[in-house]
Amino acid sequence: MAQRKTNRTTISDVAALAGVSVSAVSKIVNGKGSFPEATRARVLWAADRLRWSPSAAAVALRGAKTRAIGMVVNRAPDLLNADPHFALLIAGMESELAPRDYGLLLHIVGEHPEAEERAYRRLADERRVDAVVLTESRVNDPRAALLRDLRMPAVLIGTPWRTHPIPAVEAADREQGMKDAVDHLVDLGHRRIAYVSGPEDRVHTGHRRRTFTDRLHHHGLLPSHTLASDFAARTTGAAVTQMLLDDSPPTAIVFANDMMALAGISAARRLGRDVPGDLSVVGHDDLPLGQLLHPQLTTIRQDLDHMGRAAALSLLRHLGEEDTPPPPTVTPPQLIIRESTAKAR
Amino acid sequence: MAQRKTNRTTISDVAALAGVSVSAVSKIVNGKGSFPEATRARVLWAADRLRWSPSAAAVALRGAKTRAIGMVVNRAPDLLNADPHFALLIAGMESELAPRDYGLLLHIVGEHPEAEERAYRRLADERRVDAVVLTESRVNDPRAALLRDLRMPAVLIGTPWRTHPIPAVEAADREQGMKDAVDHLVDLGHRRIAYVSGPEDRVHTGHRRRTFTDRLHHHGLLPSHTLASDFAARTTGAAVTQMLLDDSPPTAIVFANDMMALAGISAARRLGRDVPGDLSVVGHDDLPLGQLLHPQLTTIRQDLDHMGRAAALSLLRHLGEEDTPPPPTVTPPQLIIRESTAKAR
Structure with a gap:
């Protein structure tokens, strides 16, 4: 393969060396389609041999849905347990995602703000998810702008900070x-x-x-x-x-x-x-x-169940999933009187 | 291999030294396929010996790699909350996955066995995850054979059913x-x-x-x-x-x-x-x-924390992630005496 005019290898070179079509290379490299293991191996070998990696364009080609919704949580990993309200939100989301073959990709990144930003950037750059759900609306929440920059569809469960608008699911009459x-x-x-x-x-x-x-x-x-x-x-x-x-x-x-x-x-x-x-x-x-x-x-x-469901459904509709019903109404917060309150002594 | 024009080691060198095919090296390094442990070890040794690591291109190529670990749970969606031990296992896994930019893809599929099987097949066919973690070992667990068929790397947290072997993380001295x-x-x-x-x-x-x-x-x-x-x-x-x-x-x-x-x-x-x-x-x-x-x-x-960590680390090592420490030892179950036990009346 001596006299190459340019040292820029293209997907066609890989396809030629592997003896398969360009589209097969694209699919294999992007983990799509089902091919005999031998074909996959030959393509990977050819790509490696030619030191070719999928260009940004090829990655974009995946276009392709991941059928995963991301949730990045910037708290200590034990929060799912320490604060079960997360588990209830996740349960609500899963009730709508699972029947549609969507999964929830969870990243619990700890409490460093940079770790959070990095996680979102990776999710977006590497197209690991189709959209993200945010929880725990914050004062001056930096996530609204970040996700807009990343062009990542997002929905917040909670009330957005007034100067940082973002699509949100919240209860009517929250007081x-x-x-x-x-x-x-x-x-x-x-x-x-x-x-x-x-x-x-x-x-x-x-x-x-x-x-x-x-x-x-x-x-x-x-x-x-x-x-x-x-x-x-x-x-x-x-x-x-x-x-x-x-x-x-x-x-x-x-x-x-x-x-x-x-x-x-x-x-x-x-x-x-x-x-x-x-x-x-x-x-x-x-x-x-x-x-x-x-x-x-x-x-x-x-x-919380309906908040989770509504967040999932609003993203699924946004992603163009058919047969997605409108997000349900979230019931206003409601006092449930049980046994821990009684007449003042 | 005397007159190499460049000192850049390639995958072929590794294959030659290990005495296996290039495609076997590619698979082993990418945690795909199933090979005898001895073959895997020989390939990893050869790669180490030649200081070869998959080039950036190859890494991108893994394309294949989703950097997601799957967890399919066949219980009602509220289980995360109803049974917080799941949350603790997930927390343990996330402690090891998050710093390595891996996420956990959660599918809570309800209690129909077909839904579970279908979820695993999708994860495998569409390469949505690199490996899966199983919990709640069952009598005559059908998942062991299914995942072997799907060639999906897996680890079970718990004790495998005796006639259904599968790689597992369990505490020593569990009684x-x-x-x-x-x-x-x-x-x-x-x-x-x-x-x-x-x-x-x-x-x-x-x-x-x-x-x-x-x-x-x-x-x-x-x-x-x-x-x-x-x-x-x-x-x-x-x-x-x-x-x-x-x-x-x-x-x-x-x-x-x-x-x-x-x-x-x-x-x-x-x-x-x-x-x-x-x-x-x-x-x-x-x-x-x-x-x-x-x-x-x-x-x-x-x-539970170490069980989750050990499961994550054993999969990460299997997937060829570098700098992955050996899975930690899981402490045997231990009686913690607090206040709810006292002398019999």
Whole structure:
């Protein structure tokens, strides 16, 4: 193969050397089609021999759907367990993806922002997924612009940060559950009501706390304590212990998720306080766990199943999948009264 | 191979040194095909000896490589939440996959066997993943043969069914935790000890129950009650209620997972029984949840994090990823004594 005019090898050279068609090379290199193993091997050998790699154009040729939806999570890998609300969202998505032969490609990248950006870039550059789902809307969320740059279809589960628009799935009337929770506690005679929120960089943290505070004002009350937690059960337990040992402790606490509520109940019990006798507790999310507990948890139900389904369906429609029904309506957050709230002593 | 014009080693050199075909080298290096371990080793040795690594071109070419590991789960979509041990395994896998830019492609296909088979066939035919991880080893597990037919690299987390071999990650000395749990309860003076197992089609159900029964025999005892549950919390709660209302109720119950133990504790409390005062409870898995409870759960710890890591690393090595450390050792199941077990009344 001595006198090549240019040293730029093309896909035709590879095809010629391997004795197959150009389209066969393209398919094999892109992992499409089904070919005898010997043909595949010959093509790979030829490409290697000629030091040819698929050009960007060839990669684009894949055009091809991956039938995978990406989800990049920038938290520690144990979050799926520590925060089961993710598992519920994933379950909702899978309910719509699986019957259509789509899979969910999960990348749990840890908490470095660069790792997150890098993961999205790879997903886009290497076309590993057709679209992505985002969760945990953040203040000044950098993902909106990044995904627009990458031309990657995306949908956010949650409320977008106001200056960073992105297609989103959210519940109608998202303040209703929190208002009802405050009304419920006030009706039960509670006057010292505390709130334990999630991290400050989450969009919902500010929204929910504001609704909580506004609704107390509406009743002529102020929050007895407010605390921003990192969602971690241990921190939450310690903080609740401190609140309860205060001279003027709350008689009710509203938590930004059920796992924190559970940590709070255990902390109260360790101090010999009865729930709901001495302390009423309201969670948020309505994880199935809450019904296993004794007392069963009063909580603000989020329709996580439909949020997941709606996110999946809106992406599938965007991707042109036929027979995709319109995304379902997401039920507004709803107070579910069980056993962990009772009349104030 | 004296007068090489360039010192650039090629795949042909590696093939010559290893005494195999170029296509065999290509396959082995790309983790495809099935070769005797000795052949694989010889090829890897030859490549190492010649300091040959697949060129960037070849790597791009793997095209083939999706950098995704598949996980097909044939349970209802809410299992990730209902059974958090999955979340822990996934977390362990992600800890090794994410830093190497691999993702986990999750397909939750529901409980029809055909749906499962179909999902694996698609993953293989369309080369959506490079390899798969299996969990929940089953009696007469059909997946071993299917994946061999599909030539899909696979690793099972758990103990393979004896007539259906497949590469597997399992803890050494897997009976130790259960033996220690029985000894612990007998030491505390319990003589009526019950066991609530998982579904009968799981390989571990039989193993664990046998270990439980054998160890009781060792102490001259018989199980007071045994029950196979479907892992569902509600069924478990009802069954425990029935056991406790028996004329001769157990004073201790060992459960096949922590979620069932939690359901059992709640059922006991609803009958006015104190845990551990009236009933000692032992779980299985050591989910983080167990430490949030009051009383904190005595449980048999499974090293799920290392199981997930080991599964990921063994596949990555199989796929020829460089700089992949050997899979870590999985710690044997270990009894963690907390607050839910106490002296028999």
